[in-house]
Amino acid sequence: MAWIVENRRTQVVEKRETPYLTADMKIDLANRYFPRYPTKRAVLLPALHAVQHQYGWIPTQAMEELGEFLGLQPAEVMDTATFYEEYWLKPKGKYLVAVCRSLACELCGSTELTKHLKKKLNIEPAETTADGKFTLVEYECLGSCGTAPAALCNDVLHENINPESFGHWLDTLPEDPHEYHDSSVTWDETASAH
Ligand code: FES
Numbered sequence: 001m002a003w004i005v006e007n008r009r010t011q012v013v014e015k016r017e018t019p020y021l022t023a024d025m026k027i028d029l030a031n032r033y034f035p036r037y038p039t040k041r042a043v044l045l046p047a048l049h050a051v052q053h054q055y056g057w058i059p060t061q062a063m064e065e066l067g068e069f070l071g072l073q074p075a076e077v078m079d080t081a082t083f084y085e086e087y088w089l090k091p092k093g094k095y096l097v098a099v100c101r102s103l104a105c106e107l108c109g110s111t112e113l114t115k116h117l118k119k120k121l122n123i124e125p126a127e128t129t130a131d132g133k134f135t136l137v138e139y140e141c142l143g144s145c146g147t148a149p150a151a152l153c154n155d156v157l158h159e160n161i162n163p164e165s166f167g168h169w170l171d172t173l174p175e176d177p178h179e180y181h182d183s184s185v186t187w188d189e190t191a192s193a194h
Helices: 023-036 041-055 060-070 074-083 103-107 110-121 163-171 187-193
Strands: 095-100 134-139 151-153 156-159
Touching: 023 041, 041 060, 041 074, 060 074, 095 110, 103 110, 110 134, 110 163
Parallel strands: 095 134
Antiparallel strands: 095 151, 151 156
């Protein structure tokens, strides 16, 4: 295991005038999570998710705003955000396609799935398409080994994936990812429909 060290002391934080953490988001976070957690600080993880859901990633300015809102130092927010690889600290595509690369999925064809998506989207894992629509990554086990191969498209789980059908289905996704709220999809049942 290797530690990747980044020099953040000299990082210039790009600021915009409009806050990322809007008044509506604060009200929503307070109403939804403050009653369920023992302290405001404890709301950090769902608050980071809320920012990421809204903007697709978590800008440094948003971390500072979250720190102020939850009574945390910006460094504490950044420590947490950088610990989990599911939080994106730089812009990514509107759709994050995450293929499971762990054993059960590998045995059931995840390598072919990734290869197909790399060719279709013309990117390598961890890259984003030129139009900013898709980012491709590989994750470890998604907890769906019995229905491998599996992948996530944003927060929706897809199981028993057929690479060709899944690739065609990606073409049908709306430009605005907030309009995409499908429930989990099992591809052996839906392959004929795509
Ligand atoms: S190995 Fe892919 S979901 Fe578990």
